[in-house]
Amino acid sequence: MFQKSAIAVAAVVLTGLSVTAPAMADNANRSVRDHRVETQTSVRDHRQETRVVVRDHRTKAPVEKQVRDHRTKRSNEVVAVKRKHCRVGYENLRRGGYRPIVAYDCQGSEYHYTAQRGAKLYRVAMNAYSGSMEVIFVGLAR
Numbered sequence: 001m002f003q004k005s006a007i008a009v010a011a012v013v014l015t016g017l018s019v020t021a022p023a024m025a026d027n028a029n030r031s032v033r034d035h036r037v038e039t040q041t042s043v044r045d046h047r048q049e050t051r052v053v054v055r056d057h058r059t060k061a062p063v064e065k066q067v068r069d070h071r072t073k074r075s076n077e078v079v080a081v082k083r084k085h086c087r088v089g090y091e092n093l094r095r096g097g098y099r100p101i102v103a104y105d106c107q108g109s110e111y112h113y114t115a116q117r118g119a120k121l122y123r124v125a126m127n128a129y130s131g132s133m134e135v136i137f138v139g140l141a142r
Contacts, residue, residue, distance in 0.1 A: 081129050086111050089126035089133065098122065116141050 086106035090113065093101050098115035105112035113124040121141045125134045 083109075083128040084126075084131050088131060089113060089124070092126075092131075092133065093124060098124075114138075 086103055089111050090101055090103055093113060093115050096117075098117045101113055101115045103111065103113050109128050111126045111128055113126070115122050115124055119141055121138045123136045123138050125136075126132070
């Protein structure tokens with residue numbers, strides 16, 4: 001047991017000498033490089049004003065990239081608007097208390113319905129694009 005521990009101690013001492021041996025060598029002309037990196041610390045002053053360029057979109061200043069004002073339409077600009085379904089007008093009338101409702105013209109830019117509310121009969125025209133309705137009293141039902 002004592003012999004194993006003596007061998008282990010000798011091995012540790014020898015490895016310690018082999019590691020430090022090159023640094024303690026007799027070669028005076030050999031330079032040892034310091035591997036520790038010098039850090040350069042730069043501190044940014046956050047109180048310093050940053051210059052921000054703001055362009056006023058209302059001016060006509062010559063700029064490489066033009067910003068178009070979204071409120072003005074171009075003369076050749078076409079805006080596609082989808083038509084509402086005929087069922088939309090039917091449901092609006094039903095929610096308004098009209099019963100029974102008959103849709104008799106669901107083509108073109110206007111949809112036409114007949115509806116009854118209470119004892120009165122109405123003719124209804126709905127714009128297919130805007131959904132606005134025009135209700136016209138026709139007469140008494142029965």
